[in-house]
Amino acid sequence: MLKQPLARSLQALSRPHPLQGLTRPFFCRSHALSPYLTPGCPPLLLISLQSFQPHTRSFTTHPSRSSASATVAAPKPSYSDDPQHLTDLLAVDDLPIISLDGNQVAIGWDPQTWSRFHNIWLRDHCRCPKCFHPVTKQRLFNTFDIPKDLTPLHAEATPLGLEVTWPSKEPHVSLYPWSWLHHNSYDPSLKKHQSSSDDIGRHRKILWGSKIQQSPPIIAYEDVMAPDNRGLYKWLSNVYEFGFCFVSGVPATPEATEQLALRIGFIRETQYGKFWDFTSDLAKGDTAYTTLALGAHTDNTYFTDPCGLQLFHLLSHTEGTGGETLLVDGFYAASIMKELHPEAYDLLSRVPVPAHAAGEPSELYTPYPQSGYPVLRHDSTTGELIQVRWNNDDRSVMNHLTPELVEKWYDAIRLWNECLTSADSEYWVQLRPGTAVLVDNHRVLHGRSAFNGKRRMCGAYIGVDEYRSKLAVLSEQFSPDAIVKATNDIPDTHVNGRNIWNSAL
Ligand SMILES: [Fe+2]
Numbered sequence: 001m002l003k004q005p006l007a008r009s010l011q012a013l014s015r016p017h018p019l020q021g022l023t024r025p026f027f028c029r030s031h032a033l034s035p036y037l038t039p040g041c042p043p044l045l046l047i048s049l050q051s052f053q054p055h056t057r058s059f060t061t062h063p064s065r066s067s068a069s070a071t072v073a074a075p076k077p078s079y080s081d082d083p084q085h086l087t088d089l090l091a092v093d094d095l096p097i098i099s100l101d102g103n104q105v106a107i108g109w110d111p112q113t114w115s116r117f118h119n120i121w122l123r124d125h126c127r128c129p130k131c132f133h134p135v136t137k138q139r140l141f142n143t144f145d146i147p148k149d150l151t152p153l154h155a156e157a158t159p160l161g162l163e164v165t166w167p168s169k170e171p172h173v174s175l176y177p178w179s180w181l182h183h184n185s186y187d188p189s190l191k192k193h194q195s196s197s198d199d200i201g202r203h204r205k206i207l208w209g210s211k212i213q214q215s216p217p218i219i220a221y222e223d224v225m226a227p228d229n230r231g232l233y234k235w236l237s238n239v240y241e242f243g244f245c246f247v248s249g250v251p252a253t254p255e256a257t258e259q260l261a262l263r264i265g266f267i268r269e270t271q272y273g274k275f276w277d278f279t280s281d282l283a284k285g286d287t288a289y290t291t292l293a294l295g296a297h298t299d300n301t302y303f304t305d306p307c308g309l310q311l312f313h314l315l316s317h318t319e320g321t322g323g324e325t326l327l328v329d330g331f332y333a334a335s336i337m338k339e340l341h342p343e344a345y346d347l348l349s350r351v352p353v354p355a356h357a358a359g360e361p362s363e364l365y366t367p368y369p370q371s372g373y374p375v376l377r378h379d380s381t382t383g384e385l386i387q388v389r390w391n392n393d394d395r396s397v398m399n400h401l402t403p404e405l406v407e408k409w410y411d412a413i414r415l416w417n418e419c420l421t422s423a424d425s426e427y428w429v430q431l432r433p434g435t436a437v438l439v440d441n442h443r444v445l446h447g448r449s450a451f452n453g454k455r456r457m458c459g460a461y462i463g464v465d466e467y468r469s470k471l472a473v474l475s476e477q478f479s480p481d482a483i484v485k486a487t488n489d490i491p492d493t494h495v496n497g498r499n500i501w502n503s504a505l
């Protein structure tokens with residue numbers, strides 16, 4: 001049912017991949033949009049915060065200075081009902097317009113765009129060295145010392161940012177860079193891509209279907225291991241964008257594979273051990289340790305926090321055949337669910353699913369709370385899908401459904417299963433010794449076909465936080481965000497290798 005329209009829409013989405021320069025005919029650049037329904041995919045929606053770094057200009061001698069500063073007694077801003085006035089002011093001075101307005105400071109970026117920041121919010125976010133430790137990046141100021149009715153003595157638009165003078169025994173002046181204020185504007189939010197819960201290094205999720213087999217993301221082992229970290233950055237960037245990435249040329253040994261995993265961060269030790277090196281001998285009480293076929297699933301649905309990444313490397317397969325690896329983009333399958341079966345999608349997003357790992361007599365894992373977590377987890381602020389948790393084999397008793405939901409929920413997981421097992425979703429690949437694959441376990445489901453003979457597999461789990469931290473650090477180096485670029489020249493901003501205005505802080 002999905003095949004024809006999907007094929008057409010995917011063809012229309014063909015565009016080059018920024019990291020490899022290859023044509024990728026299968027994805028939608030914005031993961032909030034379904035490639036199934038959106039043949040015209042928008043370009044990357046990035047706010048050019050650079051444009052809010054005003055030109056260096058001595059505005060203090062400019063005749064329009066009064067437009068760039070405000071005091072307690074300032075009249076209410078006039079630009080909101082007089083756009084032409086603001087246009088004139090901006091035309092003569094590139095600085096945003098500011099005005100004190102009761103319990104808020106208003107900033108006019110242009111005639112159509114303005115933000116308001118509460119006084120308490122501004123005071124709480126002061127990043128002067130007295131209020132914010134420049135090395136540890138921790139708040140030094142006691143938020144609860146801020147009087148409820150705090151108002152600035154003075155506010156001024158300067159080339160570096162909004163400067164606010166607060167009443168205190170000694171003068172206390174806070175500087176807020178324009179790019180940082182614009183990025184963090186909450187009244188209104190000025191983020192153009194509202195769906196983005198997470199924008200590490202300005203990467204975006206790229207949804208894919210089975211056609212990814214034509215050009216899957218891949219990187220060479222020697223590049224990942226190179227000390228300049230550029231290859232490591234590309235590897236993790238690919239995982240962020242596609243949810244998986246192959247590594248070619250890996251020596252077919254557990255030692256080399258473990259070194260590969262350690263490039264990302266600590267290996268996450270579990271009941272299966274730290275670094276795994278296993279065969280189908282049922283050494284652990286889990287079907288992974290058999291020769292059985294495994295449907296597409298994510299790992300650790302029985303944990304409160306399933307591992308973030310997993311690395312697999314087939315070291316050898318002798319005296320037999322089979323054992324193809326299956327990868328399915330859970331975000332892509334979910335996007336189809338959402339478009340075609342919104343009610344079922346809603347159920348998968350709301351109904352918690354209990355799970356267990358109970359194959360070892362000495363262990364009995366269930367998530368906390370024991371009722372489990374929904375199959376689809378969303379960011380509570382943006383509504384964006386952020387995690388898929390699905391392993392039907394590990395599911396426990398569904399005893400918490402109301403009677404009227406029982407059949408609806410079974411219908412919903414049937415539809416979900418159809419989306420996951422559709423030929424358009426499934427990417428089958430025969431792994432060979434020397435090619436490892438790193439998978440985002442919060443997004444891409446994996447499985448395998450049955451096999452015979454002897455298969456030796458190794459790999460590891462890596463925590464989601466270790467992966468995100470490493471990617472964030474490498475992004476600072478290779479793809480600094482616009483705020484960092486715009487504020488690096490402000491004195492005392494870049495301390496101990498990190499900009500205090502980094503958008504993650
Ligand atoms: Fe698994």
Ligand SMILES: [Zn+2]
Nearest residue numbers: 126128130131
């Ligand atoms: Zn301060």
